[in-house]
Amino acid sequence: MNPPELAPHGPGLYVHVPYCAGKCGYCAFHSRPLGLCPAREPERITEAALRRARSLAERFGVREFSTAYVGGGTPTALPSPVLMSLLSGMRDLAARGGFAEWTVEANPESLDPDTLGILGDAGVDRISLGFQGGQPDPLRRAGRNAGVTAGIRALETCASWGGRLSVDLMVGLPGQDPRGLEADIARAAAAGADHLSIYQLTVEEGTPLETAVREGAVRLPSEDEEAELWAAVREACGASGHLRYEVSSWARPGAECLHNRNYWKGGVWIGAGPSAVSSAPLPDGGTLRIQETRDHGEYLRDPEAFAEEERVPPGTAAFEIVMTAFRTREGLDSGAFRSRFGVSPEDLLPETLAKWKDLLESGPRGPAPSDRLLDVLNPFLLDCMSEMERRAAGIPHGPGGPL
Ligand code: SF4
Incomplete structure (x- = not known):
């Protein structure tokens, strides 16, 4: 198979939503349980993120964005009115005719037909669903917040949605069975996923999973067991017609993620919201990189003042x-x-x-x-x-x- 040739496209817009329904035991992403946040904070943070996106766009000389991605965290966990106004604010930043691709990340416990309706009405055409796997014990032992029943229900809900679907799966969960992993991939394909992001579970410093592994309470698969799991991934993706086009990404032809491709090619993108990163090539060949603060109080006061700016040498x-x-x-x-x-x-x-x-x-x-x-x-x-x-x-x- 020859490597795919994809159409070129322009700058990307990323908005980070730093909230989830709960916190998974292996997660090092910047996200906080929604229930522990001060009232109205999600609304204020998303409004601040939109203002910041506009100001960064001006600074980077970007007048229109080609692709957009709302990640986190769990954007679909936002209260519906907050999600709607975030999407409506983003739509104003799209290229004429809308984004060439607009993805919103979702997790099973917060994805229902009403939320899908909000996404579709706003013009979102792609969901990235954190399914992660359909084997209850391995997921529970890794510390996943959402259960398998919710994951399967979310896949079924997505199957009736008109847009595109990408499904996240993890490899290397404690006690994960290769045949079960094959079944998970087949289940995602049956739900209409034209894209699969399949990641190795990594033990991140400071997470409950790290403590459990260190203390021997959780045993991760050996190298041989991992090799078997990855062989199962190859087998199942081959059967479902998903081709590997990046280390962790598989897609049916034409369903590759344009937004991520812009990252991999060192293009221009703007990242708004706590912990997000913006990046653009400099005239000397280097890169201007801006890292937003993770502190919500600082982000609400003045995101520009608390951002870290770096000029990466050529x-x-x-x-x-x-x-x-x-x-x-x-x-x-x-x-x-x-x-x-x-x-x-x-x-x-x-x-x-x-x-x-x-x-x-x-x-x-x-x-x-x-x-x-x-x-x-x-x-x-x-x-x-x-x-x-x-x-x-x-x-x-x-x-x-x-x-
Ligand atoms: S749902 Fe995703 S972002 Fe949220 S805590 Fe779990 S792994 Fe982290």
Whole structure:
């Protein structure tokens, strides 16, 4: 299979909704249980996020957004009037004719037909549902807040929705059964999911899961057991017609996520809401990155004053693009890379590209990883990193100086 060639598109808008129905035991995302928040805070935070999105758009010179993504947290956990006014404010920022893709993340306990109606009426055309799996014990032991019954009901609810559906699943849950994982993928496909995000469960520092694993209360799958789980993913995705186009993403042809693709290609995006990140290329090839505060009080007072701004140098920006582009089957865009950094990836990585040539392919615009390389990506990326470090100092670059 050749890597997919996708249509180019413009800047992305991300809004972070930092609330969930409860907190999952493995979660390190910035989110708080809605029931513990001061009254009216969600409304004030989402209004502040919209104001901030407009001000960042002005600063970045973005007049219209091509794609939008509301993530979190759990946007569908917001009270309905707050969700409606957030979506209506975002719609005003769309490109003429609306967003080319507009995704809202949802979790099972807060997804019902009324909420789906609100999303559809606003123009949202894609839901990303955190199903995570249909095996009760593994999910419970990992500390998942939503139960399996709610997850299955949410999938059934989505099946009757007219828009597109992406389903999140986790691999590496305690006691997870490969056959059960295959059944979960088949169930998601049967509900109409044209996109699957399948992630390895990671043990994040400071989470209840980390404590449980450290104290031996929870045992995670061994390497061999994990390999079996990933083999089951390959089998089930093959059967359902979902092709892997990024390390953690599978899609039916044409259903790849445009919004995420913009991240992986180092495009322009604006992130509003506590903890969100904005990013845009600088004229010297580097990247301007703005990280919003996680503190809700600070965000409500003055998000700009409490944001952290970083000018990533061109060498680091080039490295970041290599890291993200090689996570995708589409691979690197050699022409775009050369015009941004003054050097082609082929000149920057000759030894690594030669060493790994059997696992590389010609992508639509430059070198791309084969499907097999996505399974053993880390050593390849480490080789990219060390070769870039060795060569960077001697490579000329335009206005920004050496890489
Ligand atoms: S639903 Fe998602 S964002 Fe919310 S606590 Fe659970 S894992 Fe974290």
